[in-house]
Amino acid sequence: MSHETWLEQLRRGTLDLAILLAVSTGPRYGLAIIQHLEAFTDLVVTEGTIYPILGRLAREGLLASEWVEGEAPHPRKYYRLTKTGATRLVEMKTEWRAFSDKIGRLLEAAERPA
Amino acid sequence: MNLTDTGESRVNGYLFVLERSLKTFLPPDVVRDAVREIESHVRERIAAFEAGPNERAALEQILTELGPPLRVAQAYSAERTIDEAVATGRFVPTLRAIWQLASTTVAGFFTALALFTGYLASFALFAIAVLKVIFPANVGIQFRGGFPVGLGAHFPLGAGIDLRGGYGIIPFALFCGLGIFVATHRGARRFLAWWRRPRLS
Numbered sequence: 001m002s003h004e005t006w007l008e009q010l011r012r013g014t015l016d017l018a019i020l021l022a023v024s025t026g027p028r029y030g031l032a033i034i035q036h037l038e039a040f041t042d043l044v045v046t047e048g049t050i051y052p053i054l055g056r057l058a059r060e061g062l063l064a065s066e067w068v069e070g071e072a073p074h075p076r077k078y079y080r081l082t083k084t085g086a087t088r089l090v091e092m093k094t095e096w097r098a099f100s101d102k103i104g105r106l107l108e109a110a111e112r113p114a
Numbered sequence: 115m116n117l118t119d120t121g122e123s124r125v126n127g128y129l130f131v132l133e134r135s136l137k138t139f140l141p142p143d144v145v146r147d148a149v150r151e152i153e154s155h156v157r158e159r160i161a162a163f164e165a166g167p168n169e170r171a172a173l174e175q176i177l178t179e180l181g182p183p184l185r186v187a188q189a190y191s192a193e194r195t196i197d198e199a200v201a202t203g204r205f206v207p208t209l210r211a212i213w214q215l216a217s218t219t220v221a222g223f224f225t226a227l228a229l230f231t232g233y234l235a236s237f238a239l240f241a242i243a244v245l246k247v248i249f250p251a252n253v254g255i256q257f258r259g260g261f262p263v264g265l266g267a268h269f270p271l272g273a274g275i276d277l278r279g280g281y282g283i284i285p286f287a288l289f290c291g292l293g294i295f296v297a298t299h300r301g302a303r304r305f306l307a308w309w310r311r312p313r314l315s
Contacts, residue, residue: 030151031158047179048186051151052193055144067150074157075150 011043015053017096018043020062020081020089027080029068030054054079062088117160121169125160128183129153135187139195139214148190155180188218192310200307208302209233215309225305232298239291242267243284254279 022028022036030051037044044050057063062085069075081089117125129149136145159176180186191214198204199211212229215222245267246253253267254277265283268275 029154031155046181046185046189047155048152048181049189051148051155051186052190055148055190056193056197072158073161074154076154076158077147077151 011045014096015043015050016057017089017092019050019053019057020085020092023063023079023081024086024089027066027078029076029078033079057085061085117173118169121160121173124170124173124177125153125156128156128177132183132187135184135218136190138217139191139210144194152180152186184218191218196306196310200303200310203299203303205299208299208306211306212302215306222309229298229302229305232294232301236291236295236298239287239294243287243291246281246284246287250281251277253277254283 018037018041019033022033028036033054034044034047034050037050054063054065058065058079061082063079064082065077065079067075067077129152132152133145133149136148140148156176159180160173163172163176181189191211195207195211195214199207212222212226216226217223242253242265249267249269252269252271254265255262256264256266256268257276257278265279265287268277271277
């Protein structure tokens, strides 16, 4: 596996969590989610590819979406976390922290002088 | 920033290509919603840009960061069509995903050709099993010079055709058809899973 492929898979694996976290504090529309992710991470490589993921998360019932008109010169589609999404997010955060701790320990062990 | 007519044409051209690409594999209402959302993104970005002499450069930057329309359409495809096929393994979503790849890529076309051959062969064998029940005299193993040369149905049964095989052909055809179907379907799912992997954003 090339480094790029590995990086893509890593990015892909964490994007769902990152998107759910971005809307966990309140509803956001697509571009606001992208800007939030860009402010904290480099997970968004191609902005347009975030929208299909938002669509999938909505189909899975983790997000609910709603078009809002009149707020800006153009309509905005807002996404908010559903009850199922909130439950899933709690699980994902727990799993992420446990996973991250384990990989961190593994890295420390590998870097420790023999 | 307010766009000039040229700028509007560029945005509309982008959205047109995206819509055309999405229409090949998504239902019309989903396409409308997706294009509306992408247009909202573009308009929002444009509004944030201050009016300047180089509208074209600003617009190109916005569209480059958004990604080429075919790339965005491919992401929808990966998330929707291919995802569904890989996750569920159901026949119709798998066929739809293969069709989508066949109509957009050369590698997809040739792989789809092989996979459709497999599916067709399995359905042909299932058809033989069914036809044997309905037309027992017209379905069987065709012999030429004492050697079996084919399995199939003949309508009408020609004078020189030597058809043999009793009802044992039915379980044989069902067994072979099922075997080929399962192998082809597994191959299709593996191909879609492989295809999906390196194209993630």
